Amino acid sequence: MTETVESSKKSYSKKIVVFIDLMGFKAFYNDPDRLFNALKDCRKFLKDDDPAVDFIQFSDCMVIATDATKYDDAIIFLIKFSIRISILMGIFGRALRGAITYGDYLYEDGFLISPAMAEAYLLESKKAVHPRILLDNSLLEVLESLLLLEDKVKHELLRSNISLLMRTDEEDQLRYLDYLRSAGVSYIEVDKKYGYSEEKAVSILGLHKQFIKKSLDENTKRDVIEKYLWLMKYHNQIVEAQPMSPENKKKCSM
Secondary structure, three states, X not given: OOOOOOOOOOOOEEEEEXXXXXXXXXXXXXOHHHHHHHHHHHHHHHOOOOOOOEEEEEOOEEEEEEOOOOHHHHHHHHHHHHHHHHHHHHOOOOOEEEEEEEEEEEEEOOEEEOHHHHHHHHHHHHHHOOOOEEEOHHHHHHHHHHHOOOOHHHHHHHHHXXXXXXXXXXXXXXXXXXXXXXXXXXXXXXXXXXXXXXXXXXXXXXXXXXXXXXXXXXXXXXXHHHHHHHHHHHHHHHHHHOOOOHHHHHHHOO
C-alpha cells in the first residue's frame, strides 16, 4: 500500500526581486578557475547575512529577494546592494547587468517560482544592454506606496532617497541603479548611519576607472566596446557630481 503525503497549498509572497547576470561569462568557459573565482566574488559581496534575504546562484546568474513591508527596510536593502555593486564593479572588476522588480515570489525546498524574477530576467536580457541594473516600475510603485504609510514629515524627508538611488538614461529613458553614487558611502557603526568618505570615493572610482580602461583595451568587438563606452560616460558623470577636490576629480576622470 502506497502512502501519500499531502502538502500544504503553495502561494506567492510579495518580494523585491533582483536578477543579476555576470557579463562576459561565456567568453571564459575554457578557464573554469577564473569563472569560479568571479562567482565567489559575487557571492561574497551580494549574499546578505540576513536569513530573510534569499540568495540563489545558477551558472552566471544570481537572484536576490527580500520582503518590502517597511520603507526604511526596503531603502536600506537597496543602499547596501548599491554599495556592494560599486565594490564588485570597482574593486573586483566584475561587469554586472540586471534588473530589480517587485512582485510574486515563491522559493521553497530548492524550487524557485517567480513571475517577478521572470520579469527581471526579461528586463536584463532585452533592455539593460549595458553594465547597469534597471529599476522596474513595480519597484518604484511599491516604494511610493510604502512612503504613504509614513507620517507626513518623515514622508517628505524620505522621498529624496528614491531619487538618490536611481538615474535615468538620457538616450532610452530607462531608470537604473545609480550604484556609483554610493562609491564614497559606508555605514558608520558608531553613529548608526551612512556617511561619506572622499578617500574611499577616490579609491573605488580610481579602481572603477582602471576596470573600464582594461575592459576597453582587452575587447575588440564593437558591441562590447559600446557597453564600456556607456559605462565610461556614466563614470565621468558621477565623478563630476562627487563632492571632492578638483585634483581628485581630475585623478578619477577618464
